[in-house]
Amino acid sequence: MNGIDYNLIVIIVLLTVTILFIQLLLETRRKPREPKTVTRTLLKCTACRETIETNYEPGDFIGLIKGQCKKCNSPLKVTAIYDVEIPEK
Amino acid sequence: MADWTDYIGQLIFIIFFILIFTGVNQRVQMKIWSYDIRNKLNIIKSYVDDGRKRVATAMKKLGIREPDPIIMRYLDFFIISPVDIEPTDIIRRLDHLLTTREKVYKDSLARVLPGTGKYERSLLESSLEIIGALNFVYKVIRHYLLLGEKHNNWILIMQLEFMMPEIMRMVETYHKALDSFMTGRPVGDSAGALVAYRIMEKGKVVSKRLIDDTLVAEVRHMNRRIYVIKAEGPGSNVGKPGRVLARLVEELNGNIDLIITVDAALKLEGEENGEIAEGVGAAIGDPGPEKIAIERAASKYNIPLRAIAIKMGLKEALHTMRKEIFDAVERAVEYVEKLIEEHTSENSTVIVAGIGNSIGVAQ
Numbered sequence: 160m161n162g163i164d165y166n167l168i169v170i171i172v173l174l175t176v177t178i179l180f181i182q183l184l185l186e187t188r189r190k191p192r193e194p195k196t197v198t199r200t201l202l203k204c205t206a207c208r209e210t211i212e213t214n215y216e217p218g219d220f221i222g223l224i225k226g227q228c229k230k231c232n233s234p235l236k237v238t239a240i241y242d243v244e245i246p247e248k
Numbered sequence: 249m250a251d252w253t254d255y256i257g258q259l260i261f262i263i264f265f266i267l268i269f270t271g272v273n274q275r276v277q278m279k280i281w282s283y284d285i286r287n288k289l290n291i292i293k294s295y296v297d298d299g300r301k302r303v304a305t306a307m308k309k310l311g312i313r314e315p316d317p318i319i320m321r322y323l324d325f326f327i328i329s330p331v332d333i334e335p336t337d338i339i340r341r342l343d344h345l346l347t348t349r350e351k352v353y354k355d356s357l358a359r360v361l362p363g364t365g366k367y368e369r370s371l372l373e374s375s376l377e378i379i380g381a382l383n384f385v386y387k388v389i390r391h392y393l394l395l396g397e398k399h400n401n402w403i404l405i406m407q408l409e410f411m412m413p414e415i416m417r418m419v420e421t422y423h424k425a426l427d428s429f430m431t432g433r434p435v436g437d438s439a440g441a442l443v444a445y446r447i448m449e450k451g452k453v454v455s456k457r458l459i460d461d462t463l464v465a466e467v468r469h470m471n472r473r474i475y476v477i478k479a480e481g482p483g484s485n486v487g488k489p490g491r492v493l494a495r496l497v498e499e500l501n502g503n504i505d506l507i508i509t510v511d512a513a514l515k516l517e518g519e520e521n522g523e524i525a526e527g528v529g530a531a532i533g534d535p536g537p538e539k540i541a542i543e544r545a546a547s548k549y550n551i552p553l554r555a556i557a558i559k560m561g562l563k564e565a566l567h568t569m570r571k572e573i574f575d576a577v578e579r580a581v582e583y584v585e586k587l588i589e590e591h592t593s594e595n596s597t598v599i600v601a602g603i604g605n606s607i608g609v610a611q
Binding site: 198222 | 251253256257431432433434442445481482567568569570571573574608609610611
């Protein structure tokens with residue numbers, strides 16, 4: 160009637176509703192990706208203040224004397240333990 | 249002859265009409281919501297089971313042959329709130345209940361793990377508390393889901409469904425917090441304790457003593473006498489900073505020029521992690537007894553009470569300390585020093601209380 164194709168309109172509406180429904184379903188199921196992190200231990204020389212960042216090892220805590228400074232042989236102290244994000248490749 | 253699209257159109261209209269006027273649409277919606285809540289409930293259950301397994305493995309490594317009965321005992325451990333329609337001495341009663349609860353946990357673990365150090369026991373204690381919290385959330389959600397289904401209460405189910413994303417975020421945060429608490433890594437909540445530690449490190453420590461699992465260190469720094477208070481570390485421990493601070497104020501007969509409390513504070517949405525805010529009052533998030541002890545001690549002797557808050561989300565507070573929180577700690581130390589410099593003169597006496605869990609932070 161008057162050149163309007165009602166079949167086409169119904170098909171478009173049904174398709175749109177289906178696509179929107181699927182998209183909504185996928186969106187509710189999709190979880191935001193958590194950035195991957197790694198725990199690092201920051202060691203500081205008690206004499207020359209040289210800092211070294213290493214991977215965290217179980218048993219590390221802030222204030223722990225751990226190893227010796229390569230520069231001056233003085234004790235190294237754990238001054239920080241923190242998580243850093245691993246950049247995505 | 250009618251076209252097939254007309255039939256589809258009419259069919260959709262009739263179905264829509266029937267659903268609307270018979271209330272079936274609500275039933276269908278309720279079933280969809282119930283299904284979704286049940287799925288999420290299963291995830292929470294898997295977190296509880298996983299936590300139990302991890303704690304059981306850790307206990308077995310420490311020499312307990314049958315860890316399950318011990319874990320089960322603390323899974324449903326509860327505390328009955330003190331009577332509040334008669335508020336007289338409610339703080340004392342609440343403090344007594346909290347202290348008793350803490351003692352029960354500590355003594356029981358010490359009994360079953362006699363050869364294990366305080367550090368390991370504190371980590372287990374916190375892990376048990378995390379599993380207990382997860383189990384409680386699981387039971388409450390299951391209760392409301394079953395109640396809603398039993399009485400066809402779609403309003404209850406709807407409320408639960410809309411609250412589930414927030415609950416799941418909290419549950420996932422608690423579950424992941426086990427990683428940090430089982431290994432003893434500093435968490436975001438350790439920020440206050442770390443600020444206290446840094447001040448001790450920067451100054452010259454004159455004396456140290458432990459009272460109620462809380463450290464009091466007298467430090468000479470910036471030509472001032474600074475008493476640093478923090479929970480004993482590096483185990484998982486929040487100490488009794490309020491009680492200890494009040495005791496210290498009494499010992500010094502109130503001759504203190506400034507009290508500064510530093511704590512991690514939950515940020516509002518839109519605020520950045522690691523933002524520092526300054527204010528007045530006791531920055532401490534305990535249920536009441538510790539905070540009121542600080543307020544009473546400060547007001548009794550008219551000592552200015554300042555607060556520094558390091559803002560972070562719940563996730564950042566309970567998970568291993570992020571780099572940006574560590575950087576904020578460094579800035580907070582400078583902030584504390586600035587406050588001391590601005591509000592006290594040389595040779596003044598200042599108390600700096602680093603509030604929060606001292607996990608991973610020694611003294």
